[in-house]
Amino acid sequence: MGIKEELLEALGQWASKLDDPSYKERFKDFNKVMQFNFSDTDFSILMEFKDETCTVKEGSVENPDVLIETSSEIILGISDGEVSPTKAFMSGKLKAKGDMKDMLKIQMLMK
Amino acid sequence: MSYKTILLEKDDKVAILTLNRPERLNAISGTMFEEIKDALDKMKDDDEVRAIIITGAGKAFSSGGDFKIDYSEAEEGKEIDVSQKGLVLKLVQLNKPIIAAVNGLALGAGMNIALNCDLIYASDKAEFGTFFIKRAIIPEMSSTYLLPRIVGIHKAKELIFLGDKFSAQEAKEIGLINDVFPHDVFMEKVKEIAHRLANGPTFAIGLAKKAINSLLMDKIKQALENEAESLFKAFDSEDFIESLLSFMEKREPKYKGK
Numbered sequence: 001m002g003i004k005e006e007l008l009e010a011l012g013q014w015a016s017k018l019d020d021p022s023y024k025e026r027f028k029d030f031n032k033v034m035q036f037n038f039s040d041t042d043f044s045i046l047m048e049f050k051d052e053t054c055t056v057k058e059g060s061v062e063n064p065d066v067l068i069e070t071s072s073e074i075i076l077g078i079s080d081g082e083v084s085p086t087k088a089f090m091s092g093k094l095k096a097k098g099d100m101k102d103m104l105k106i107q108m109l110m111k
Numbered sequence: 112m113s114y115k116t117i118l119l120e121k122d123d124k125v126a127i128l129t130l131n132r133p134e135r136l137n138a139i140s141g142t143m144f145e146e147i148k149d150a151l152d153k154m155k156d157d158d159e160v161r162a163i164i165i166t167g168a169g170k171a172f173s174s175g176g177d178f179k180i181d182y183s184e185a186e187e188g189k190e191i192d193v194s195q196k197g198l199v200l201k202l203v204q205l206n207k208p209i210i211a212a213v214n215g216l217a218l219g220a221g222m223n224i225a226l227n228c229d230l231i232y233a234s235d236k237a238e239f240g241t242f243f244i245k246r247a248i249i250p251e252m253s254s255t256y257l258l259p260r261i262v263g264i265h266k267a268k269e270l271i272f273l274g275d276k277f278s279a280q281e282a283k284e285i286g287l288i289n290d291v292f293p294h295d296v297f298m299e300k301v302k303e304i305a306h307r308l309a310n311g312p313t314f315a316i317g318l319a320k321k322a323i324n325s326l327l328m329d330k331i332k333q334a335l336e337n338e339a340e341s342l343f344k345a346f347d348s349e350d351f352i353e354s355l356l357s358f359m360e361k362r363e364p365k366y367k368g369k
Contacts, residue, residue, distance in 0.1 A: 022367075086346035092193045101359050108352045 003072050007045055008056055010079035011036070012107040015047060015054035023109070024052045032102055035064035039071045047106070066098035066106060078110050085110045112186060116143040117152045117166070122302065124309035126160040129219075131206040133169030139178040139220050141335035144198060147224075151201040163205075164301060165228060166212035167221075175242055193346075194251040194338040195220070203324045203331065206317035208308045211369035212301040213279070213288070223252035226261075231288040233279035234297040239287065244274035246358075247366065249341050254335035256327075262287055277320025287364040324334070 001010075017023045021057050027049060034046040037060075044060040076092050077083030085107055088094035118129040130137040137143075147165075154160045166217075167173055202209060202224070213233040219242040225231050230325035233239075239284050241258070243347045245248045250258070250271055259267035270277070279291045292300040308316065345351055350366045357364035 019283075029269050075236050082342045086192065087343055090193070101356065104352045108349055110347075 003041060004043060004058065007036075007038070007041075007072055007075060008058070010076055011045055011047060011056045013079060014106075015056050015058060017109045018054050023032055026105065026108065027052050027054075030102075030105060032065040033061055034066040034068065034098075034102075034106055035060055036068045036070070036075065038075075039069070046092060053074060066100070066102050068096050070094040112146070112149045114146045115151070116140060117146045117150060119153070121160065123173065123306065124159060124161040125302065125305040126154045126157070126162075126166060127164045127166065128154075129166055129172050131168040131169075133171070134175065135170035136174035137167040137169070137221065138174050138175040139224075143177075144195060148198055148201055151198075151205055154207065155205050161207060162165040162210050162305045163207055163209045163314040164305050165209060166214050166298070169215075171215040171221070172211075172213045172217040172237065173221025173224065175221050184309050186261050192339075193342045194253075194335045195223075196332075196335040196339070198224075199252050199331065199335060200228050203328070204321075206321055207313065208305075208316055208320065210301060210305055212298065213237045213239070214294075214297060216276075218276070219250070220252065223250060223254045226254055226257050226287075229251060230304070232297075233282060233288050233291050234294040235279055235291050236294045237241075237279040237282075237291075238276045239279070240274060240276040243277075244272060245354070245356040247348060247364075249338060251335075251338045251340075251342060253331040253334040253338070255338055255360075256330050265326060269355055273295050289351050292364050309358075 018027055030049050031047045031051070034049070036045045043058050045060045046057055046061065046064070047057045069086070070088070070093060072084055074088050078085050078088065087093070089096065116130070116132050117175050118131045120127050128147065130139070132140070132143065132145065176293060196278055198239055208230065209228045211228035211231045213225055213231060215234065216238050218240045222241060241250050241254070249255070256292060258270065262270070267287055279288065282288045283291050349369055353364050353366060
């Protein structure tokens, strides 16, 4: 599996948490776009939240609600449970721009 | 270093460090933590300073750590001192007596700064609280070691697990603080004690502090390591995120216990 497919699968797992009713409830009226830019790839990935579902796909938009800048290794590490998202944030290995509340909601899916 | 969040002044041989963000009840930002450490270094090297008072500007001593964090500005490669090991070691290793003058509310990290000082006096208007559990995290600054040692294991667990506020009088009754003074004469009383210390045999006082604290050091360092590890687990938990979201959305949190 290539790095793109690995990342799409990892972020797809985060998105699939919205199948759980307790998460779905928390994402009611959460219509936002989150973009991941990776320092080590030539592509970006979008997570589009709409109507309590989330679509993950390759692409970029001009003004995402949340912009994450990191490396593929960090995202895959978080996904495997080997990297702490908070530690990655605090150490500057994962930078996030956007509304704090939106970022926290998305962080909820990272577990 | 010129300070933005603290004041540092001298009253004869006594240095007074004032936490100075009264508009945010002296909430401790990253900048404030750095400035306190810098000021402690200055006081350590200043031979004229022989006793130190730490207090708060306005109504509060400190409402605790400031949760207004901007993750977009985190510096890559910078060491993360989540349990505030750097500050704790400076407070316990500085060979001059440090008095916490708790003039008002002392919550979370605010209470823990006081806990790491040598003597703690409180105004009768002061209130204390470990508070961390209200944000679904655990206490830092070696308080998981110090608090049970000071007030007993069961009382410490009650204070940490429930996180409720308690009065200065109760703090005195459980042995957490040295004394309570009426608010209108509070600083006068604390300064009186600080000047008595500063005019005393401070070399011997410094040696006594070192003798007492050196026996605690291994445990303090171990507690700081444990706290840092547990804090990251707590920061990554759904309950912590829910606590912040519920605070922002002005509603009661719905914790899942994970």
